[in-house]
Amino acid sequence: MRNKMIFTDIALALLSSAILLTSCTGNSGEGMIIITESVSSQGKPDFVTGESWRYLPQTRLLAFNPEHPDESPEIITPDFYSARTPEVSYDGKFLIFAAQQNENEPWQIWEMDLGSLKARQVTSSSDNSIDPAYLPGRRVVFSRLSQNDSLKAGHTLFTCNLDGTDLQRITFNPHTYFAPSVLKDGRVIAISRQVYPYLDEPAIMVLRPDGTKAELFYKGVKGNKPVSRGWETADGRIIFIESENNSYTGGKLVSINYNRPLHSRKDLSQSMEGDFRSVFAMTDGRTLVSYRTSENDLYSIYEFDSENMLLGKKLYSSTTANIIEAVAVYEHERPRKLPSEVDMGVKTGLLLCQNINVTGMSSPETGFSLPLADRIEVIGVDSSLGVVEVEKDGSVYLKVSADMPFRIRTLDAGGKTVNGPGGWYWLRPNERRGCIGCHEDNEMVPTNRYAIAISKDPIVLPVHVSGIKEKKIELE
Structure with missing residues (x-):
């Protein structure tokens, strides 16, 4: 009862x-x-x-x-x-x-x-x-x-x-x-x-x-x-x-x-x-x-x-x-529904950096500059993913395993750190990202120029990974 x-x-x-x-x-x-x-x-x-x-x-x-x-x-x-x-x-x-x-x-x-x-x-x-x-x-x-x-x-x-x-x-x-x-x-x-x-x-x-x-x-x-x-x-x-x-x-x-x-x-x-x-x-x-x-x-x-x-x-x-x-409680505007570039059949994402020597503190184009770096090290959670030399204009183009966190630091020819490492990145499967430099001002507008690195195949990271089988995409 x-x-x-x-x-x-x-x-x-x-x-x-x-x-x-x-x-x-x-x-x-x-x-x-x-x-x-x-x-x-x-x-x-x-x-x-x-x-x-x-x-x-x-x-x-x-x-x-x-x-x-x-x-x-x-x-x-x-x-x-x-x-x-x-x-x-x-x-x-x-x-x-x-x-x-x-x-x-x-x-x-x-x-x-x-x-x-x-x-x-x-x-x-x-x-x-x-x-x-x-x-x-x-x-x-x-x-x-x-x-x-x-x-x-x-x-x-x-x-x-x-x-x-x-x-x-x-x-x-x-x-x-x-x-x-x-x-x-x-x-x-x-x-x-x-x-x-x-x-x-x-x-x-x-x-x-x-x-x-x-x-x-x-x-x-x-x-x-x-x-x-x-x-x-x-x-x-x-x-x-x-x-x-x-x-x-x-x-x-x-x-x-x-x-x-x-x-x-x-x-x-x-x-x-x-x-x-x-x-x-x-x-x-x-x-x-x-x-x-x-x-x-x-x-x-x-x-x-x-x-x-x-x-x-x-x-x-x-x-x-x-x-x-x-x-x-009231009816209100629905936000935009954004399209997605993620494709789980693709195992990597692409990252293009226009010039690693552009930072929030310096730029080769401003007259005030830190020592120039000519390579980057990409650092994972537990180990280095590889050291990559950049092009003469400071650009670098990377293909990175998807959903893997990494940071980047810039190095000089002797392997000494110039800047970084910075904050954590990750790339979703099939994501394309670009950045102006390393630690650059988030409001900085990129210079309108062609990056040399984009004319070449991207460098695969981690460097020990080879033969990544990607989904084949046929263009009409």
């Missing part, structure tokens, strides 16, 4: 929530706000495992109507031990989130129909998955812990269909990745931190959904760390939370321009006390933030005027828990 009563209570709770979400528009709850409530305190985040940062115990998703602040919010994840990182689908009808159904079980990705509040499991893995974001074409990108990974990475980015099929890994360097989101141009940005050969400061990387064209998007000054998912605004900015001075409890609300992300950082909260936990940008220009006035306060949800840098009205707060995330 007792079990029957419990089942009845759960059914009534779900029915009440469904009525709440459909009452606003009679459809899927457009205009509602989904929030994440957390009763746990945040410790120092682990950027490798995600503990005390991305994975929090006993969090739950609630829905409330901001037009009716007197109404109590409804729990929409009563059947989960912990649930968080929600994102609403482009048509406003579904919600994707990460959840732990039972304590001590792995976190998985789930999708909920906002009309019926029925949730179905998307991923099924023995490793934790977190931070899902919708991609065009009924796919999702998310972060997954890679146990015993030979690439020495913690969390890597994966994509799959919304039914869990066609699982594809898209990051291959010894970095750990969290909090991906999708830009309007179809690319993915995510918090990334190098974990090998040394632990570097977190930054924001950008790449295409197939894992090609990965590069640095934003990196703050030393000690500053992006700690939240970034959202693109209607006026072409990306806003996110950045901790300062090695603080981990919260951070400043920061924006960067889409067109110049490396050189446009703006502190939107510079005149405010307290700190922020998360942010959500709506397409109508409004912004929702999780904010608290001091460390002794709890995080609550507020509106924020990002143009005038002013905190708006409080939308929801709790006397017993932190409200750490908020997303609004």
Whole structure:
């Protein structure tokens, strides 16, 4: 009899929530706000495992109507031990989130129909998955812990269909990745931190959904760390939370321009006390933030005027828990669906460097120059992949085994290091990439000239590999 009563209570709770979400528009709850409530305190985040940062115990998703602040919010994840990182689908009808159904079980990705509040499991893995974001074409990108990974990475980015099929890994360097989101141009940005050969400061990387064209998007000054998912605004900015001075409890609300992300950082909260936990940008220009006035306060949800840098009205707060995330339910523009050049029948990718002696500090064309290098060493995770002499104009053309991380350093004729090694690269199968130089300014425009190396066959790396059997491509 007792079990029957419990089942009845759960059914009534779900029915009440469904009525709440459909009452606003009679459809899927457009205009509602989904929030994440957390009763746990945040410790120092682990950027490798995600503990005390991305994975929090006993969090739950609630829905409330901001037009009716007197109404109590409804729990929409009563059947989960912990649930968080929600994102609403482009048509406003579904919600994707990460959840732990039972304590001590792995976190998985789930999708909920906002009309019926029925949730179905998307991923099924023995490793934790977190931070899902919708991609065009009924796919999702998310972060997954890679146990015993030979690439020495913690969390890597994966994509799959919304039914869990066609699982594809898209990051291959010894970095750990969290909090991906999708830009309007179809690319993915995510918090990334190098974990090998040394632990570097977190930054924001950008790449295409197939894992090609990965590069640095934003990196703050030393000690500053992006700690939240970034959202693109209607006026072409990306806003996110950045901790300062090695603080981990919260951070400043920061924006960067889409067109110049490396050189446009703006502190939107510079005149405010307290700190922020998360942010959500709506397409109508409004912004929702999780904010608290001091460390002794709890995080609550507020509106924020990002143009005038002013905190708006409080939308929801709790006397017993932190409200750490908020997303609004509404139909919004679908990002571009980018075509993919990846061909799994091809085992290599191609990289052309125009001039290895062009760097962020020097260029043979500027009058100020480091000693000239005449060769490069390509370095893998565990060993050197080979030393390659470059052409007289400094160009080099490489064919590299796909999905293999590598770094490049430049050498002089005596084998001494001139510059580097730099950051990690990888090439997807059939990917074609080009770079201007080594460690060059990311905003530098290449000189309009023909590189000698392109007139010759690419040099195969690793150098001990020969006779690579590629897929034959016939041109019409």
